[in-house]
Amino acid sequence: MNKPWILGLTGGIGSGKSAVAAHFSDLGVHLVDADQAARWVVEPGRPALAKIAEHFGSDVLQADGQLDRAALRQRIFENADERRWLESLLHPLIGQEISQYLARAESPYAILVSPLLVESGQHRLTQRVLLVDAPEAMQIQRTMQRDTVPEEQVQAILKVQASREERLKHAHDVLLNDRGLDWLRAEVERLHNFYLTLRGGQP
Known part of the structure; x- marks a missing residue:
């Protein structure tokens, strides 16, 4: 069996990377979470x-x-x-x-989920990077609701994380998560089918 290639999955706080990761996992992809x-x-x-x-x-x-x-x-x-x-x-x-x-x-490919994929240099462990992106206002809103924290705290976390430009520079694929969950799942399935055709993370 070929050794699975590694996809790095990242995104800022509140971008929805956990929902994306969960759906890849449902599709049978081996996941490792850097936070864990x-x-x-x-x-x-x-x-x-x-x-x-x-x-x-x-x-x-x-x-x-x-x-x-x-x-x-x-x-x-x-x-x-x-x-x-x-x-x-x-x-x-x-x-x-x-x-x-x-x-x-x-699985044919495995995923490393890491909010600090770029900042920590963990992207060097991967052959391809998928960025889950969302408008900043939406990231702040989602995080405040999820963690019941004040906006200042979310802003402070955003400042420590890599900028959107920095992440985009490293990303091979970008999933803009600004719609509903059904749409997000369909996008994950589309990407999954594409990833299954890749050898070593490259077309």
């Missing part, structure tokens, strides 16, 4: 968590020894140097975790 890999590498007992606690102090841990994400997020959002320190610790570990999961794929 990021959670696995900081589970209690894993070396990364000990290093984070040592660096930031025990107030970034919850009473049960799990990582207190909110406390850590606050620390790194306020301080770019701390964010870079954390990224240089976690990105290589997350990369290893992702590669191990992708290696288990049985």
Whole structure:
């Protein structure tokens, strides 16, 4: 069997990449979620968590020894140097975790879902990139509704994420998600059928 090629799936917050990923998964495509890999590498007992606690102090841990994400997020959002320190610790570990999961794929192609595909350099693990795009006003609206957070917080997250121009530069395919779910599913099916004809992610 040919080794599956890897499609990177990305998009800004509130663009709808989770809905797109879920439908690819329903179609039988092997998915790896970088956010999940990021959670696995900081589970209690894993070396990364000990290093984070040592660096930031025990107030970034919850009473049960799990990582207190909110406390850590606050620390790194306020301080770019701390964010870079954390990224240089976690990105290589997350990369290893992702590669191990992708290696288990049985489908003709596999998908790496990552909001920071471009920023983290994870796009280098892929042969092709699909960008889920949406108008910014729609991204903000969706995220505020989904996470019940104020607009300022969504704006702050958007600022940290790669710009639309930056993402478009890396994208081979763009799915503009500004209509209903049925239309989105039909687009995913159209892309899936196209991807099945590709060898190594290229026509």
